Amino acid sequence: MTTAADVLRRSPVTPNRRHIPVFVTLGLLLLTFSIGSVRYENFGTPQVFLDLFIDNAFLIVVAIGMTFVILTGGIDLSVGSVVALSGMLCAIGTSKLQLPAPLVILFVLLVGTGFGAAMGYMITAFQVQPFITTLAGMFLARGVCLTLSENQISIENGFFDAVALNSLRLPGGNRLSWGAVTALIAVAVAIYVLQWTRLGRNVYAVGGSEQSAMLMGLPAGRTKIQVYAISGFCSALGGVLFALYTLSGDPTHAVGMELDAIAAVVIGGTVLTGGSGYLIGSVLGVLVLGVIKTILSFDGTLSSWWTRIAIGVLLFGFIALQRLIGARRKSRRSAPS
Amino acid sequence: MAAPVLEMEGISKGFPGVQALQDVSFRLFPGEVHGLMGENGAGKSTLIKVLTGVHTADAGLVTIDDVDTLIRGPLHAQRLGISTVYQEVNLCPNLSVAENIFIGREPRRFGRIDWKQINRRATELLARLGLDLDVTAQLGSCSLAVQQLIAIVRAVDLKAKVLILDEPTSSLDRGEVARLFSVMRRLKADGVAILFVSHFLEQIYEICDRVTVLRNGGLVGEYPIGELSRLDLVAKMTGQELTALEELDEASPDVVKGERLLALEGVGRTGAIDPVDLDLHAGEVVGFAGLLGSGRSELARLIFGADSADTGVIRTGGGPVALKGPRAAIDQGIAFCPEDRKGDGLIMDLTVEENIILALQVSRGWLKPLSQRKREELVGSYIKALRIHPPHPYALVKNLSGGNQQKVLLARWLITRPKLLILDEPTRGIDIGAKTEIQKLVVSLAGDGMGVVFISAELEEVLRISHKIEVLRDRRLVAELDNDGTLTPEHILQTIANGAADS
Structure with a gap:
C-alpha cells in the first residue's frame, strides 16, 4: 500500500516525522470509506459521512479527554462508567425530578469534572498508578449507576426532545445533529488548547519527560490533575450526548467504551507512553472505527464481531508503526552527528 | 576583585550515617569559571544540590548578591538566578x-502562544552563542552535545547570574567540548559566574580561573588555577599528602609470571577508552590506577565483554577471541566483580548460598542443577576460606556488611575457578580489617597462578599488591609501570597529573 508517508517522502518539504501516523490514519479513513463506496450503493454520499459524526459524537468527545490523558503518559479507564453515570443523572434529573434541563446538564458536567479532578489528585498526590486509580473510578461510577437504578430510565423532557429531534440543516439536503455540532466545537476548542495555550504545551512536556518538566519549573502535578479533570468533563459531556442520542439513561450503557476511546486514540497516532500525538488523529481514529461499523451494517451478513476483529488488527498495526518510527528516531539520535 | 555574586559559608549537610558536607565555604565571582573538584563522595553533588535547593543545608549561610537567602527549591533557585x-x-x-528554550514562559499574544516569536527569539539566542540550528526540529533529533548547549541557552535566558554545569563534558567528544568551552567563554565575558564540575584535569586547566577542592565532605581549599600544579591538585583531591607516603611498606610480592592469559592489541571503544595494548599473565596482579572517569572501569568492562570493543583484537593462549558478552568471557575463564556491587553484582534479597552458587550454576546450565549436598559443601568451604561473617549460608546478603558482601561476590567468581579475575574497586566502602583480608586473598590467589586485574582509587593499595601498574587518564592508557619496589605513590600521581611520561 502506498501510504501517505511514501507520498510525503517524495514531497520537497520534509514532513515532521510525528505527523506520519496522522496521515496514515487519514489514508486509512479514505481507503475504508472508498471501499464502502465501491461495494455498497448509497454508501458514498455526504450524509453517510456526516452520519459518522452523528453516530459517534459521544465517542469523539470522550476520545478528546482520553487524548489529553494519554499525551501525559496516563490512562483513564473510568470514562465509560462516567458516560453511563452522566446519562443516568440526566434521565433522573429531567424525567424523575423534573428539573430544568440546562441546570441538570450543568450539574452533570460539574460532577464529571470533579470526579476526574479527584482521580487526578489521587494520582499526583499519592503517586498511585493511573491505571489503578481510574480502574477504581470505573468501578465506583458504575456502582453508583446501578445503585441509582437497575433499569433503563427514558428521558421525557422538552429540551432533550427538541435538541435530539432537530438538526442543523446543511446545503444539499444534508443534516448534522446538534450533538455532532457540539462534538466538533469541542474538537476545535481542544485543538486550540493543546496547540496554543501553556496548559496544552505543559501536557506535551509532562508526557515527554515528567522529571524534566519538573526541573524546568513547569507545574507537572497541576497539569496531571488538569488532564484528568478535562477527561472527566469530556466523559460527562459525552454522557450528555449519549443521553441525547438514545433519549434514555441506562446503568449498563457504554460498557467498554473506555477501550474504544483508547483504541481510537492509538489508531490516531498518539503514543501510549505520552508526549507524542495530535488530537485530530484521535478524531480520525474514531471515524475509522465508525466507517468499519457502517460497512458492517450496510453489508448486513457479517457478524458485528468483525468490528472488534478489525479494531484488533488496526491496533496491532499502529502499535507496530509507532515502534518502527520510535526505533528509527532512536537510532538517528545515537548516531554521531 | 568585585564582590562575589554567591557566597556559601560554613555549609554542613548530613544524611543518616553520612556527613556529606562539613563546614564548607565557597565563593563565586561574576565573570569567572570556577572548578569544583573532588573524588567521588567528596561532597560535590551535595554542595550543588544545596545550591539548587534540592537539599536544605543543616547549617551555614548562603548569600546571593550580599543578601542572606534560603533556597527553597529548584524553581526558587531559578528565580534567584541560579540555573543548573x-x-x-x-x-x-x-x-x-x-x-524547550521557552516552555513555561512562552511569549503570548491575545492569550495564545506566539509561535513565530518563540522561533525567532530562539534562533537569535542560539545565534548569539554561535549555533545555527533549525529551531523547529525536535530536540530528540539533536546530538547530546547540542542538547546540552540548548539546556545552557535555556538556563542563561532565565537571566542566570550563576550557571552550574554538572559534568557537562562526560559524554562529549573533543570538538563538542571545544564548542561548549567557546560558549562558556562568551557567557563569562557577559559576566555570568560559572560553576564547572568535571573529572577531566585538562579541561579544568583549560577553562577554569579558580578551583575549589573538596575531600570527604570537607573543604580542602580554594586556589587560583595558575598557582596550583596538576600534581598538587591531584594530591589535594586524593588526600595523598606526598610526605606521608614515604613510609609505605615496601613488601612488593615476588613475581611468578606464568603463561600469557590474554593479550589486548589496540582494543578500544569510542567514548569509553582509546585503543589499549595490554598483556595479562597468570600469577600476576595488574593494578589499574587513575582518577574516576579515567577509563579504568571501562577498560575492565571491555576485557569482560560487558561492553563490546569497536577496535582491536583480544587474544588468548589459543588465538584471537571475540568476547561478545560476559557469557563468552566466562567461558574463557574470566571473572568480573563490578564496582557497584549492589547494582551490578549481588542480588540483595537472596541468601549467601544462592548468590555464591549463581555464576557456577549459569555456567553449568540450568538443566544440570547442583545437588543440595554439593552446594552446601562448596558454599561452606568458601564461607570458611574467605571468613564470611556470619558464617551462615542462609543469611540474606542485604543483612551483611559491605566487606562481607564483597567476599560473597568474590566467592561467587572463585567457585567457577577463573583463570583471570577482574576486581573493580573491591575494597571501596569497607572497613580496614576486611580490606586487608581481601588484599591478602588477592595476593594468595595470584600466588596460586590466577591472573588478577585490580582496580582501585587508592594508590597505596594498588602499589601494595600489584606487580605491574597501568596508569590511565582521560580515557587513555598513559603509562605502564613495573612495581619493582622503588615505585612510590608520588610516581603514580605524577604520571596521572602529567599524562604520559613524555608530555
Missing part, C-alpha cells in the same frame, strides 16, 4: 528546540 545544567540533559525530547 545536569549531566543528563533535563529537557523534553518530544518538543521542538525553540519550545
